[in-house]
Amino acid sequence: MATNYVKYAQLIKASSNYATRMKRLSNRIFGEVAIPTNAKSMKVVKMFSARPTHSNEEVVHYYPRHVETHALMLRLREYGLFRDEHQDFKDEMKRLRELRGKVKVWRRKLDADKKD
Structure with a gap:
């Protein structure tokens, strides 16, 4: 064979x-x-x-866990261990808007319905 x-x-x-x-x-x-x-x-x-x-x-399953990573970065930013320049810019714009008296008041539709 x-x-x-x-x-x-x-x-x-x-x-x-x-x-x-x-x-x-x-x-x-x-x-x-x-x-x-x-x-x-x-x-x-x-x-x-x-x-x-x-x-x-x-x-x-290539991408990392975005939600947990974002929460971690926010906590590290609060402790001063991480610098998020975009969030710093947004906070500064919000602070300057408050100084000018241009604060936007956002009311949710549900909150408005509960008061009536």
């Missing part, structure tokens, strides 16, 4: 028309590229044979 396999392997390596056609058939059966192609086309083949990104855990 092993000798038959060796003969088949030798036949596949041969450069006859039959050998090339059998090699192509074998590649199609086992999901490989049937006809040798350039590197650019092989990149496309690898892309389509790869696992879909929506089922890949490394891609789906």
Whole structure:
């Protein structure tokens, strides 16, 4: 039985028309590229044979935990260990608006309904 396999392997390596056609058939059966192609086309083949990104855990859970990180940065800012220049700018604009007497009073619709 092993000798038959060796003969088949030798036949596949041969450069006859039959050998090339059998090699192509074998590649199609086992999901490989049937006809040798350039590197650019092989990149496309690898892309389509790869696992879909929506089922890949490394891609789906790539981003950090934004809510917890934001809360941590706010707490560190209160302690003076982190400087958020954008929030500093917004606070300064709010302070200057208060000095000019231009404070906006926001009333929620629910609060207005409860008073009536």
